[in-house]
């Protein structure tokens with residue numbers, strides 16, 4: 053009988069440790085430097101220049117003129133990082149978060165700057181405007 057040439061490799065592998073990562077029983081494989089995971093947005097830093105809206109190839113970002121900020125629905129994001137590279141004030145960054153599975157595509161984890169936060173900011177801006185108006189009348 054002819055012995056298959058792979059038999060010695062098979063036999064030696066039988067006595068080696070498995071080379072798999074049994075996730076989720078263990079931690080996932082670490083992400084490398086420069087990994088492009090879920091996008092993070094710093095509302096405070098954003099100056100509303102709209103450059104990110106212009107470069108995004110997937111229609112993820114929408115400009116909100118009343119508050120001069122942007123909103124994101126990350127369900128469409130293709131993790132290309134173009135918005136991060138173009139932002140002049142570094143309001144955007146790619147994190148190393150990649151466990152994003154969900155049964156709700158409009159899940160809060162996939163949205164940045166939600167409706168209630170926009171309303172809150174609108175109110176804040178209106179109050180600031182009123183305060184400025186009252187101050188200039190005093191002068």
Ligand code: SF4
Pocket residue numbers: 091107108109110111112113128129130131132133134135136
């Ligand atoms: S990473 Fe790419 S696809 Fe995702 S929001 Fe930024 S520009 Fe759009």
Ligand code: SF4
Pocket residue numbers: 097098099100101102103104105121122138139140141142143144
């Ligand atoms: S590019 Fe940056 S500063 Fe300009 S709108 Fe987008 S997040 Fe805001």
